[in-house]
Amino acid sequence: MNQKNPVKVLIVDDEKVVRDFLARFLELKGMVATAVETGKEAIAAVQNEDYGIAFIEVRMPLMDGLETLIKLKKIKPGIKYMMMTGDYTDLRIKLAQKEGAAICMKKPFDIAELSEVIAEFI
Numbered sequence: 226m227n228q229k230n231p232v233k234v235l236i237v238d239d240e241k242v243v244r245d246f247l248a249r250f251l252e253l254k255g256m257v258a259t260a261v262e263t264g265k266e267a268i269a270a271v272q273n274e275d276y277g278i279a280f281i282e283v284r285m286p287l288m289d290g291l292e293t294l295i296k297l298k299k300i301k302p303g304i305k306y307m308m309m310t311g312d313y314t315d316l317r318i319k320l321a322q323k324e325g326a327a328i329c330m331k332k333p334f335d336i337a338e339l340s341e342v343i344a345e346f347i
Contacts, residue, residue: 233274236260237267237293238282238309243332247280250336254343264288264296271301278343283310283317283329291317294324307342 234256236247244260251258259274261267265288267281279297283290294306308321308329318329328342 232256232277234258235267235270235274235276235279235304237262237264237279237285237290239263239285240282243282243309247334250339251343254340256343264290264293267293268296268300271297271304276301276304278305278307280307280309280330281326283308283321284312289317291321291324294321294326298325 234251236244236251236258238244238247238260239262241262244262248258248260259270259276261270264285267279270276271279281290281293281297285293290308290310294308297304298306302325306326308318308326309332310318310329311332321329330339330342
């Protein structure tokens, strides 16, 4: 990872504790993290910034993670999209993978797995 141009990461999750944890973890890894609460905020964010990675919660009110993923991919198809969920049996995970999500991470996060995933995609 280039220290002069750190990877920018977008975090989309309706739970503040998850946003805060993931943002802090990524910043400790040398990345620049932006955390938003809704799909609508995520759409605005990708229109104004170039992100390398986006973590998107599958289950969110108003606009769920799948709909958010589809809309974000239309705007910025080059971002590496990673879905997150606490319900790994959710059909939306398979749909998200069909729509181009690189991976789906299970919550609560396993720190070693999270580190491996980040290293793989940067």
